Amino acid sequence: MTGSRQAQEEETLDPHDWEEIRALGRQMVDDMIDYLRDVRGRPVWQPIPEDVKTQLQDSLPRHPMPARDVYDAFKRNVLPYPTGNIHPRFWGWVMGSGTVTAMLSEMLAAGINLNQGGGAQAGNLVESQVISWCKEMLGFPESASGLLVSGGSMANLIGLAVARNSRAGFDIRREGIVGAPGPMRFYASSEVHSSVQKAIELLGLGNNALRLIPVRPDFTIDIQELKDAIRRDRSNGFLPLCVIGCAGTVNTGATDPLATLADLCSDEQLWFHVDGAFGALAALSPELRQAVTGMERADSIAFDMHKWMYLPYEVGCTLVRDAEAHRHAFTLTPDYLEHTTRGIGGSEIWFSDYGVQLTRGFRALKVWMSLKEHGIEKFGRLIRQNVEQARYLETLVRATPELQLVAPVPLNIVCFRYSGSRADAGALDALNKELLLRLHEGGVAAPSYTVIDGKYALRVCITNHRTKREDLDLLVAEVLRLGRGLEG
Amino acid sequence: MTGSRQAQEEETLDPHDWEEIRALGRQMVDDMIDYLRDVRGRPVWQPIPEDVKTQLQDSLPRHPMPARDVYDAFKRNVLPYPTGNIHPRFWGWVMGSGTVTAMLSEMLAAGINLNQGGGAQAGNLVESQVISWCKEMLGFPESASGLLVSGGSMANLIGLAVARNSRAGFDIRREGIVGAPGPMRFYASSEVHSSVQKAIELLGLGNNALRLIPVRPDFTIDIQELKDAIRRDRSNGFLPLCVIGCAGTVNTGATDPLATLADLCSDEQLWFHVDGAFGALAALSPELRQAVTGMERADSIAFDMHKWMYLPYEVGCTLVRDAEAHRHAFTLTPDYLEHTTRGIGGSEIWFSDYGVQLTRGFRALKVWMSLKEHGIEKFGRLIRQNVEQARYLETLVRATPELQLVAPVPLNIVCFRYSGSRADAGALDALNKELLLRLHEGGVAAPSYTVIDGKYALRVCITNHRTKREDLDLLVAEVLRLGRGLEG
Numbered sequence: 001m002t003g004s005r006q007a008q009e010e011e012t013l014d015p016h017d018w019e020e021i022r023a024l025g026r027q028m029v030d031d032m033i034d035y036l037r038d039v040r041g042r043p044v045w046q047p048i049p050e051d052v053k054t055q056l057q058d059s060l061p062r063h064p065m066p067a068r069d070v071y072d073a074f075k076r077n078v079l080p081y082p083t084g085n086i087h088p089r090f091w092g093w094v095m096g097s098g099t100v101t102a103m104l105s106e107m108l109a110a111g112i113n114l115n116q117g118g119g120a121q122a123g124n125l126v127e128s129q130v131i132s133w134c135k136e137m138l139g140f141p142e143s144a145s146g147l148l149v150s151g152g153s154m155a156n157l158i159g160l161a162v163a164r165n166s167r168a169g170f171d172i173r174r175e176g177i178v179g180a181p182g183p184m185r186f187y188a189s190s191e192v193h194s195s196v197q198k199a200i201e202l203l204g205l206g207n208n209a210l211r212l213i214p215v216r217p218d219f220t221i222d223i224q225e226l227k228d229a230i231r232r233d234r235s236n237g238f239l240p241l242c243v244i245g246c247a248g249t250v251n252t253g254a255t256d257p258l259a260t261l262a263d264l265c266s267d268e269q270l271w272f273h274v275d276g277a278f279g280a281l282a283a284l285s286p287e288l289r290q291a292v293t294g295m296e297r298a299d300s301i302a303f304d305m306h307k308w309m310y311l312p313y314e315v316g317c318t319l320v321r322d323a324e325a326h327r328h329a330f331t332l333t334p335d336y337l338e339h340t341t342r343g344i345g346g347s348e349i350w351f352s353d354y355g356v357q358l359t360r361g362f363r364a365l366k367v368w369m370s371l372k373e374h375g376i377e378k379f380g381r382l383i384r385q386n387v388e389q390a391r392y393l394e395t396l397v398r399a400t401p402e403l404q405l406v407a408p409v410p411l412n413i414v415c416f417r418y419s420g421s422r423a424d425a426g427a428l429d430a431l432n433k434e435l436l437l438r439l440h441e442g443g444v445a446a447p448s449y450t451v452i453d454g455k456y457a458l459r460v461c462i463t464n465h466r467t468k469r470e471d472l473d474l475l476v477a478e479v480l481r482l483g484r485g486l487e488g
Numbered sequence: 489m490t491g492s493r494q495a496q497e498e499e500t501l502d503p504h505d506w507e508e509i510r511a512l513g514r515q516m517v518d519d520m521i522d523y524l525r526d527v528r529g530r531p532v533w534q535p536i537p538e539d540v541k542t543q544l545q546d547s548l549p550r551h552p553m554p555a556r557d558v559y560d561a562f563k564r565n566v567l568p569y570p571t572g573n574i575h576p577r578f579w580g581w582v583m584g585s586g587t588v589t590a591m592l593s594e595m596l597a598a599g600i601n602l603n604q605g606g607g608a609q610a611g612n613l614v615e616s617q618v619i620s621w622c623k624e625m626l627g628f629p630e631s632a633s634g635l636l637v638s639g640g641s642m643a644n645l646i647g648l649a650v651a652r653n654s655r656a657g658f659d660i661r662r663e664g665i666v667g668a669p670g671p672m673r674f675y676a677s678s679e680v681h682s683s684v685q686k687a688i689e690l691l692g693l694g695n696n697a698l699r700l701i702p703v704r705p706d707f708t709i710d711i712q713e714l715k716d717a718i719r720r721d722r723s724n725g726f727l728p729l730c731v732i733g734c735a736g737t738v739n740t741g742a743t744d745p746l747a748t749l750a751d752l753c754s755d756e757q758l759w760f761h762v763d764g765a766f767g768a769l770a771a772l773s774p775e776l777r778q779a780v781t782g783m784e785r786a787d788s789i790a791f792d793m794h795k796w797m798y799l800p801y802e803v804g805c806t807l808v809r810d811a812e813a814h815r816h817a818f819t820l821t822p823d824y825l826e827h828t829t830r831g832i833g834g835s836e837i838w839f840s841d842y843g844v845q846l847t848r849g850f851r852a853l854k855v856w857m858s859l860k861e862h863g864i865e866k867f868g869r870l871i872r873q874n875v876e877q878a879r880y881l882e883t884l885v886r887a888t889p890e891l892q893l894v895a896p897v898p899l900n901i902v903c904f905r906y907s908g909s910r911a912d913a914g915a916l917d918a919l920n921k922e923l924l925l926r927l928h929e930g931g932v933a934a935p936s937y938t939v940i941d942g943k944y945a946l947r948v949c950i951t952n953h954r955t956k957r958e959d960l961d962l963l964v965a966e967v968l969r970l971g972r973g974l975e976g
Contacts, residue, residue: 011870013587013798013862013953018525025517025592032599033510036502045832048610056613060621063863067589070860074596078853081610083603084832092832095847098601099501101555104513107595108562110800110854111520113586115571122536122569125544133548150638151847161690176694177665194820195846202649202844204692206664306847310501312598313849332682343928344533344572344580345936356690358683359583359639359794361801365566366598372558374501375551382499440831448833465501 015067024068029104035079036086036100039466043443045084052077084446088466089475092448094250094278096304097464098312101373105366106312116360118350120343127364128349133371134317138276138283138303139296145323147354148363151316152277153195155302156244158318158355160186160199162300163242163271166325173329177204182237187211187229188244189221191251193275196244218408219254221245223264230268242271247292247303248279251450251459253390253411255279259294266297274298277316278308278463279411284380288387291411305367308386308412308463309379315363318355327353386412386462393460393472402480406457415450415457418483429456435482442482445475503555512556517592523567524574524588527954531931533572540565572934576954577963580936582738582766584792585952586800589861593854594800604848606838608831615852616837621859622805626764626771626791627784633811635842636851639804640765641683643790644732646806646843648674648687650788651730651759654813661817665692673721675699676732677709679739681763684732706896707742709733711752718756730759735780735791736767739938739947741878741899743767747782754785762786765804766796766951767899772868776875779899793855796874796900796951797867803851806843815841874900874950881948881960890968894945903938903945906971917944923970930970933963 015021055077085095114123131146140146149155163186165172170179177184184205188196190212200210211233213226230240243265245256258274265272274280274295280303282288283295295301304316320326331353340346352358371379394409397416404419417432436449436458447458458479460472503509543565573583602611619634628634637643651674653660658667665672672693676684678700688698699721701714718728731753733744746762753760762768762783768791770776771783783789792804808814819841828834840846859867882897885904892907905920924937924946935946946967948960 010873010956011866011953013585013858013866013870014524015588018521021588021592022518022521025521025588026514028592028596029513029517030510032596033506033513036599037506045609047608047834048613052610053613056610056617057620058617060624061860061863062865064866065860065863067857067861070589070857073860074853074857078610078614079596079600082600083607083609083611085603086599086601093603095603096601097501098598100503100509100513101558103595103598103601104509104516106598107591108516108520108567110586110591110594111524111574112567112570113574113584113591113800115573115581115583115801119571120535121533121571122540122544122566123571125536125541126566129544129546132545136548150845150849153844153846157844164692172692172694173689174694174696176671176689176697177692178668178671179694180666183664183666198818198820198844198846201661201664203690204652204660204665206660206662206667208662209664304847306849312601313603313847314845330686332686340925343925344934346535346925356641356645356686357638357802358641358686359792359801361638365562369555369558369562370501372549372553372561373555375549375553377550378499378501378552382501385498437828437831437834446832465499468498 021067024071028071031075032103033100039086040088044087044089044446045440046081046443047441048081052081088464088468089445089471090464091460091462092446094307094461094463096306096310096312097466099310099370102311102366102370105369109362109365112362114362116362116364117352117358118347119345120347123362123364124347124349124351126368127351130364130367135319137376138280138301138319140319140321143323144319144321145326145354146317146319147351149316149318149355150314151306152302152304153198155316155318156195156275157199157202159273159300159302159320160242161203162320162326162329163273164203164205165329166322167241167271180239182239184209184241185211185233185238186242186244187213187226187240189213189215189246189256191215191219191249191254192244192246193250193277196275218410219249219252221256223257223260227264240268240270242273245272245274247274247276247295248282248411251452252407252415253279253413255291255410258292262294262297272298274301276301276303278304281308281383282411284376285384286380287384308383310465311366311370315367330354382465386464386467389462389467389469389472390414392469396472396476400476402483406452406455412462414460415452417455417457418479420483420487425455431483431486432456432458434486435479438482439478444478509555512559516559519563520591521588527574528576532575532577532934533928534569534931535929536569540569576952576956577933577959578952579948579950580934582795582949582951584794584798584800585954587798587858590799590854590858593857597850597853600850602850604850604852605840605846606835607833608835611850611852612835612837612839614856615839618852618855623807625864626768626789626807628807628809631811632807632809633814633842634805634807635839637804637806637843638802639794640790640792641686643804643806644683644763645687645690647761647788647790647808648730649691650808650814650817651761652691652693653817654810655729655759668727670725670727672697672729673699673726674730674732675701675714675717675728677701677703677734677744679703679707679737679742680732680734681738681765684763706898707737707740709744711745711748715752728756728758730761733760733762735762735764735783736770736899739940740895740903741767741901743779743898746780750782750785760786762789764789764791766792769796769871770899772864773872774868775872796871798953799854799858803855818842870953874952874955877950877955877957877960878902880957884960884964888964890971894940894943900950902948903940905943905945906967908971908975913943919971919974920944920946922974923967926970927966932966
C-alpha cells in the first residue's frame with residue numbers, strides 16, 4: 001500500500017464540515033457578547049439545581065456527539081451557574097471580572113497554540129514585551145527578569161524559590177535543604193496570604209520557617225517586632241533569608257511600609273519579596289502610587305493581572321531584579337533541548353528556564369492585546385475608581401448607624417457588618433453569616449467575608465471594572481433590609 | 489452628589505459599542521477557522537523577520553487603540569510566526585496540535601471566567617466530571633483524587649509533593665526537610681524527563697536525592713540495578729521513598745516495566761509515581777493498553793491532555809490514589825475561605841486544596857467539550873493511528889539504505905538519521921544538525937532532535953491528529969534530498 005492510499009483512511013479531530021463549525025463559532029461569539037453585555041440584568045449568583053448536578057455526572061463519553069449539541073449542554077448546564085465574578089456586584093475574595101477583548105484573545109491564543117517554553121516564534125517576543133511593560137509599570141529596571149504564570153500562588157512560589165536558592169549560600173539544587181548550615185527563616189506579617197505558607201511548605205522549608213510577625217492596628221507589619229525576630233533568630237543559630245512584604249493584604253488591603261522593609265532588607269542582607277497580588281497594581285495610578293513606594297526596590301514581586309487588571313483567568317507575573325539568580329534557580333537544559341541559533345529552537349528566549357513549566361501556553365496574548373487596546377493610563381484610572389468606590393462605601397457605612405466598619409479602608413477593601421440595635425457580639429456574628437448567605441442566595445450582591453479582631457464581617461473587595469457607585473448603594477440598602485429582617 | 493449621578497462618570501473596560509466588538513469577534517472566528525483549515529498549505533515554520541521583531545519591542549502603551557487595530561497587529565506580527573505545532577508535519581519535542589472546538593471552548597471559558605479554586609458553580613462539577621473520566625480512562629478507582637494543572641511539569645510536581653509529604657513519616661509541612669531522620673531518595677531511570685529533576689529540586693530534596701538508574705538497550709529501567717540501588721541506600725542510612733516509572737520517555741517513547749515496578753514498590757513500601765506525560769494515554773487504545781499495564785496500580789500519575797489528546801495549551805492532570813494524602817499535602821483553609829454549605833462558598837469541591845493554585849481557570853471546559861464531541865474511542869483510535877504512523881516511518885527508514893534508525897520504536901517516536909555513504913560519526917552529527925535546521929528553515933517538516941548513544945539524531949514524535957502517512961513520505965524524501973545535497 002502506498003502512503004497516499006492509506007491516508008484516505010486516516011482520521012483527524014478537524015471537522016468534516018468547516019462551514020458548520022464556523023457557524024457554530026459565530027453563534028458562540030454572539031451568545032457570549034450578549035452574555036457579557038446583559039450581565040447586569042442577571043442575578044450575581046444562583047445555586048445549581050439538582051437535575052443539573054445530576055447531568056454533570058454522566059460517565060465517560062464513548063461515542064461522538066455533534067459539536068452543536070455539546071455547546072447546547074454547555075449553555076444549559078454551565079453558563080447559567082458561574083462563580084459570579086463577571087457581575088458588577090461581585091466583590092467576593094479577590095477576583096477579576098474579565099473583559100470582552102481578552103475573552104476573544106484567549107480564542108486566538110488557543111488557535112495559534114504556541115508553546116511559550118521557548119523557541120523562535122512570535123509569542124516569545126510578545127511575552128518578552130509584556131514583561132518589559134510590567135517592569136515599566138512597577139518601576140523595575142529593564143535588566144530584571146520576569147515570567148507570566150498561572151497566578152499569585154505560583155508567582156509567590158517562583159519568587160520565594162529564587163530567594164531560597166540564591167541566598168542559601170550553597171548549591172541547594174544539588175544538595176537540598178539538608179545541606180543548609182542551619183534552619184532558614186522567612187518573615188512576613190500575620191496578615192500574609194496563605195499562598196506564601198503553601199510555597200514555603202512546598203519548598204521543603206516547613207511552615208516553622210515562616211515567622212509571622214504581629215501587625216499594628218492598621219494591619220501592617222510591626223517593624224520593631226520584625227527586627228527583634230530577626231535578631232533573635234540570628235543569635236539562636238537560624239538563618240534569616242527573606243522578608244515578604246504585603247502590597248494589599250487579602251483581609252483589609254493593608255500595605256506594609258515597603259520602603260522601610262527595603263531599607264531593612266538592605267541592612268540585613270535579606271531577600272525582599274513583595275506579594276502584591278492585587279495591591280502592586282496601585283502603582284498604575286499616579287494618585288495611589290505612593291502607597292506602594294519601596295516596592296520597586298524589591299528583589300522579587302508577585303502580582304496578578306487576573307485580579308486588579310481585570311483580565312480573565314489565568315495570568316499572574318513574577319519579576320526578579322537579578323535575572324541571573326532567577327534563571328539559575330530553574331534552568332535545566334537536557335540534550336534534546338540544547339539551544340540553537342537557527343530553526344525553531346533558535347531563540348535566546350527560553351521562558352522554561354525561569355519557572356516550573358516547560359510547556360507554557362500563550363497567556364501573554366490577552367495581556368498584550370488588552371494593554372494595547374486600553375492603554376495603561378485607563379487601567380490606572382479604573383484602579384483609582386475602585387479605590388474611590390471603596391471610600392464611597394466606607395462613607396455610606398459610617399453614615400449608617402446600623403452598620404459598623406470593622407477595619408480601616410486603605411485601598412479597595414471594605415470590611416463592615418450589620419450591627420443593628422444589638423450589642424451581643426456572638427449574635428452579630430451569626431446574624432451576619434446568615435445575612436451574607438441570603439445576599440448570595442438573593443443574587444443581589446456578592447461580598448465574601450472575613451474575621452477581623454474576632455468579628456465576623458462582610459468583606460467587599462472591589463477589583464471590578466463593571467461596578468458603579470449605584471451598585472454599592474444597592475448593597476447597603478439590601479444589607480439593611482436583610483439585617484432588619486433577621487433582627488425582627 | 490448622589491451615587492447615581494456619579495455613576496455616569498464611571499469608566500469600564502466593556503466596549504462602548506457592543507455591535508462593533510461582536511463584528512470583530514465574528515471576524516476573528518472566521519479568520520481562525522480559515523487559519524486552521526488551511527494550515528497544511530503553509531510552511532510548518534518560518535523565521536521572524538527583523539522588522540517584526542522591532543515592532544514587538546514598542547514600549548508600554550499609554551493611550552487606547554481601537555480593538556480592530558490591535559487585532560490587525562496580531563494578524564500581521566504574531567499569527568504568521570507560530571511554533572508550528574498546529575501543522576500536520578510538526579513532530580518536534582512533544583507537542584499537541586490543538587483542535588477547533590477546544591479553541592472555541594477557550595473563548596467560552598474566558599467569557600464565563602469561573603474561578604475553579606472552588607465554590608458552588610458549575611465549573612467545579614465539570615472539572616470533577618473530567619477527573620472522573622480521567623480515572624476511568626487510566627483505570628484508577630473512583631475514590632482517587634485528581635487535579636487539572638498547567639501540564640506535565642506541574643503534574644509531576646504535585647505527585648512528587650504528595651509522595652514526599654505522605655511518606656516522610658513526620659509532619660514535613662511543619663518541620664520541613666530538616667526534620668527528616670535521613671536523606672530521602674527517589675528513583676527513576678536515566679531517561680526520566682527533566683521536569684522530575686526540577687520538581688525534586690523545587691521540593692528542597694536536592695537532585696542528589698534523585699537516583700538515576702541505568703537503562704537496558706531498550707531504554708527502560710534496569711530493574712536489578714534499581715533493586716541494588718535501593719538496598720544499598722537503605723544500608724547506608726538513606727530513606728528510599730519513591731520510584732518514578734516512565735510511560736513513554738521523551739527521547740524514544742520507552743515505557744518502563746510498570747507492573748514490575750508496581751510489585752517492587754509494594755514490596756519495598758515505596759510510593760509509585762508514573763510520569764506518563766504522553767505515554768499514559770496509550771491506555772486509551774485497546775491495542776496499546778498492555779504497554780502501560782501496571783500504571784493503574786500507581787500511587788500517582790502525571791499526564792497531559794495538551795500532548796497526546798491534542799488539546800490546546802494548557803492542560804495536564806495528576807491523579808492520586810489516596811485522595812486524603814493528596815488533600816493533606818496541600819490544604820490550607822484561612823479564615824476568609826472557611827467553607828460553608830450555602831451561598832457561593834457552599835461547595836464540597838475545593839480544588840485549591842489539592843495543588844499549588846488558589847485561583848484556577850476553567851481549563852476543564854475544553855477537555856469536557858472535546859471528550860463529549862469526539863468520544864473517548866476516537867481519541868484511542870487517533871493515538872493508535874499515530875503509533876502506526878511511527879511504525880510506518882520506521883519501515884520507511886529501515887527500507888532506505890541512506891537512513892539509519894538509532895533507537896527502537898516502541899510507541900510514537902522515531903529517532904533516525906541520514907547516514908548516506910559515510911561512516912564517520914562526527915561528520916554525521918554535523919551533517920544531521922545542519923539537515924535539521926534546513927528542514928525547519930525550508931518549512932517542510934519539523935522534527936526535533938536528540939542524542940542517542942552519542943549519536944545526533946532526528947527525532948519524530950507523532951502526537952498530531954493532522955498527520956497523514958503521506959506527510960511521512962514527504963519527510964523521508966526531503967531528508968534524502970537535503971542529506972544528499974549536504975554530502976555532495
